Amino acid sequence: MRYRLYTECIHGHEFYDSKLGVFKVPVYLTAMFEQPGETLKSDRGVDLKYSREENPTTRALEKILAKLEESEDSLAFNSGMAAISAVFMEFLRKDVSVVVPMEAYSTTIQLAELFSKFGVKVVKAWPSTEKIIESVRRDTRLVFIETISNPMLRVVDVAEIAKFCRDSGIVLVVDNTFATPLAFKPLKIGADLSLHSATKYLAGHNDVVAGVVCGGRKLIVDRLWDWRRRLGGILQPLEAFLVIRGLKTFTLRFHRQCESALEIAEFLVDHPKVEEVRYPGLKSDESYRVASRLFEEPLYGGVVTFKVRGGREATLRVLKKVKLIKPSPSLGGVESLLTYPVISAAKQIPPEERKLLGITENTLRLSVGLEDVEDLKEDLDKALGG
Ligand SMILES: Cc1ncc(COP(=O)(O)O)c(C=O)c1O
Numbered sequence: 001m002r003y004r005l006y007t008e009c010i011h012g013h014e015f016y017d018s019k020l021g022v023f024k025v026p027v028y029l030t031a032m033f034e035q036p037g038e039t040l041k042s043d044r045g046v047d048l049k050y051s052r053e054e055n056p057t058t059r060a061l062e063k064i065l066a067k068l069e070e071s072e073d074s075l076a077f078n079s080g081m082a083a084i085s086a087v088f089m090e091f092l093r094k095d096v097s098v099v100v101p102m103e104a105y106s107t108t109i110q111l112a113e114l115f116s117k118f119g120v121k122v123v124k125a126w127p128s129t130e131k132i133i134e135s136v137r138r139d140t141r142l143v144f145i146e147t148i149s150n151p152m153l154r155v156v157d158v159a160e161i162a163k164f165c166r167d168s169g170i171v172l173v174v175d176n177t178f179a180t181p182l183a184f185k186p187l188k189i190g191a192d193l194s195l196h197s198a199t200k201y202l203a204g205h206n207d208v209v210a211g212v213v214c215g216g217r218k219l220i221v222d223r224l225w226d227w228r229r230r231l232g233g234i235l236q237p238l239e240a241f242l243v244i245r246g247l248k249t250f251t252l253r254f255h256r257q258c259e260s261a262l263e264i265a266e267f268l269v270d271h272p273k274v275e276e277v278r279y280p281g282l283k284s285d286e287s288y289r290v291a292s293r294l295f296e297e298p299l300y301g302g303v304v305t306f307k308v309r310g311g312r313e314a315t316l317r318v319l320k321k322v323k324l325i326k327p328s329p330s331l332g333g334v335e336s337l338l339t340y341p342v343i344s345a346a347k348q349i350p351p352e353e354r355k356l357l358g359i360t361e362n363t364l365r366l367s368v369g370l371e372d373v374e375d376l377k378e379d380l381d382k383a384l385g386g
Contacts, residue, residue, distance in 0.1 A: 080197025082233035083211030094119035200332025257302030331367030
């Protein structure tokens with residue numbers, strides 16, 4: 001039986017040890033399992049013999065994640081990039097192209113570009129629905145998009161792209177890290193796979209690195225499971241436990257982060273030291289219409305991007321002056337983090353593309369945490385010199 005998402009976050013692992021009466025998932029810190037002549041099977045039907053392939057704690061997490069994304073199954077990896085690597089290994093090969101938006105997470109683009117040594121072509125598309133669809137060529141096998149782009153927080157019409165890919169027989173993979181399954185479920189509108197850097201909102205405490213892919217059983221078990229065990233990218237049991245624990249409060253955290261993000265975005269819009277604010281939940285934002293069609297109200301994400309008046313110097317001053325908010329990359333955790341994209345994720349984007357995308361020397365990205373929103377606004381106001 002499936003419960004609603006809020007309940008599945010807490011109970012979705014289905015673990016119960018009737019001998020001990022334990023219903024909390026234990027951390028199975030074991031490299032191997034008994035093999036007395038024949039091999040045990042995990043509930044997924046694969047051999048349970050060695051923790052590089054399958055582990056019961058990790059498996060418990062996968063059950064929750066599949067329920068959250070309403071997928072048949074899921075696979076947990078030791079990072080978001082390990083999850084993306086397995087997906088690329090499965091779908092990319094000589095003489096095929098992959099379409100990725102120019103503003104996708106730069107490590108994802110770089111990973112795709114590494115595949116050019118095997119004869120894969122990478123087509124970088126402007127991050128809009130029309131341009132992504134227009135970039136598809138005869139040899140395109142995979143379209144890889146993100147629900148909300150980073151750092152400019154553009155939202156593309158995933159439903160339209162999914163329909164196009166379905167009709168054209170192209171695999172669509174959606175990196176749903178920024179939106180989370182609470183706001184949006186890519187598989188429900190026809191994507192083939194939905195994946196996450198679980199390091200972010202799902203684990204939520206800025207203390208673990210993890211990844212997940214959700215999708216149909218055929219793709220997950222028959223194909224990606226094999227890549228994971230051969231590449232050695234499974235999430236280890238202790239980390240899986242931390243994600244399971246983080247998920248218990250995920251819904252509360254994400255709701256609160258979205259609410260605070262909107263409040264901060266509105267505060268920054270009116271701030272004299274701020275030139276521009278990007279947040280898909282602002283009615284004035286270019287992505288508001290599509291975001292409000294796709295996302296569960298009022299969940300527009302917990303990240304706000306803004307441009308500081310006064311250029312690079314003024315922007316660096318803000319980074320140095322924030323006290324409560326920590327200047328650091330990453331997002332989605334309980335602590336608010338302020339990122340300077342031109343020296344972190346966007347550093348690898350070629351300067352001319354960065355310019356086109358609007359990622360300037362005065363752009364900052366704020367991941368809103370769980371602190372009191374008034375304290376966050378005060379911290380920003382002081383740092384901006386308001
Ligand atoms: C949107 C997105 N996808 C994937 C990743 C990679 O995930 P990880 O850092 O867990 O490997 C990140 C990391 O920041 C990300 O922001």
